[in-house]
Amino acid sequence: MHTDTIAAIATALSNAGIGIIRVSGPEAISVVDSIFYNNSGKRVLYQKSSHTVTHGYIVAPDSKRNWKENILDEVMVVLMRAPHSYTVEDTVEINCHGGVLLLQKVLQLVIMSGARLAQPGEFTKRAFLNGRLDLSQAEAVMDVIHSQSEMSLSSSMEQLTGKLAALIRNLRENILYEIAFIESALDDPEHISLDGYENKLFDKCNLYKAQIEKLIASAEDGRLIREGIRTVILGRPNAGKSSLLNAFLGEERAIVTQMPGTTRDILQETVRFKGITLHMIDTAGIRDTEDIVERIGVDKARQYAEQADLILFVIDGSEMPDEREKEILSLIGEKHVIVVLNKTDLPVIVSDEQIKALFPDREDLRIVKMSASEVLGMDQLQEQIEELFFSGAIKENQEIVITNMRHKEALENAYKSLMLVIQSIEAGMPEDFYSIDLMATYTSLGAIIGEQVGDDLVQEIFSKFCMGK
DSSP: OOOOOOEESOOSSSEEEEEEEEESTHHHHHHHHHEOTTTTTTOOOGGOOOEEEEEEEEEEOOSSOOOGGEEEEEEEEEOOOOTTSTTSOOOEEEEEOOHHHHHHHHHHHHHTTTEEEETTTTHHHHHHTTTSOOOHHHHHHHHHOOOHHHHHHHHHHHHHHHHHHHHHHHHHHHHHHHHHHHHHHHHHHTTSSSSSSHHHHHHHHHHHHHHHHHHTTTHHHHHHHHHHHHEEEEEEESSHHHHHHHHHHTOSOOOSSSTTTTTOEEEEEEEETTTTTEEEOOOOOOSSOHHHHHHHHHHHHHHHHHHHHHEEEEEESSSSOOOHHHHHHHTTSSSSEEEEEEEETTTTOOHHHHHHHHHHTTTOOOOEOBBBTTBSSSHHHHHHHHHHOHHHHHTTTTOOOOOOOHHHHHHHHHHHHHHHHHHHHHHOOOOHHHHHHHHHHHHHHHHTTTSSSSSHHHHHHHHTSSSOO
16 A cells, blocks of 8 residues: 555646546545635544535645635535545545646645655556556556547447456456366376366367457457548549548548649548547549659558558549559558449449459449539448448447457467467377466466556556546
């Protein structure tokens, strides 16, 4: 248990209606009580029960003046006594008026009264060290704060409630049981037999392997949920790429003209719909050009296409595809693609069959007909993106999704160790070999929830948090 008391501004440092200063530690109540008076001018916080709110005033200490003449702010103080608080310590939150200067002055008073300034993430770190949160839940706190979409927020909240931790703990308990059984049998072979045990362990390890495989496989979905979908718009000049970006944004962000080559540089915007985040990149039209500036834009388009999660291939429905479309096909490769047959407000001469002929190896090619300039067909395009990347199970959070790359790495290490157990059983190796690799699996899984991590990693994780969290 910590012996010092920490304090920090817990709300955004900007002018607002309310600003909160959080104080946590063994002296939290006495520290705040030394600068807080109720309406009668009494220091009463130490008498209050947990989870109560008290109205009063923050008063700067000055023995030469009446306390009413030294009021800094009128506040509401929330008291949470240990262990029933976020940090499992005595915690006091001072709800001030939200001026930046005022918050800083109150925080300065709190520190002068005996607290110290908290380090980034130290409140959550104490919650972890005091056993209220495991490491996966603590990391989910930061994911909740930084969520950029409904899916990301929902997935982070699932992990914050301990859904992933419960699965990992169950796996570790089962593995630990097998380790204990093997060790007991080796120590006392007269009373505990290992005859036929390898077959039972083989089946169990394959079951654990399948569970870990499923979690690892979800990591790519988790990355898209957390970071958003890198979406690159490709097409020949004047196919309507910039109009498509404007349709997504609902405003004329990109310049649109009838002159080919208008878009010369890369334009990036973030779009959100149905809980999904797209990081959209409008590129220069792919063509051979003598214009140096436009050629640089075309080269950039090729580079971004290589990094894309999704390519929106815009085809002008009023003109037949030619060599320029074939060049774009070489950039798409095996990436996810949706063909946008654009300019349906004009006479369309390009058929679905002609588009599919460009993709002979893709039986499930997605084609959306729309007029980007008239914002027609946008709903269908959004539905196609949603279906392409996120299944119903992920959307409804019925499945656990790995959104943290540290967790994925730990799972991959656990998977490798478990495979060694399976290989040892198949090779007829002695039982003590099983125990060694099962323990490695157990240790790797423990890294996810913080039971097998070093102080340096813990410090690194919490250093990325904001000051008041």
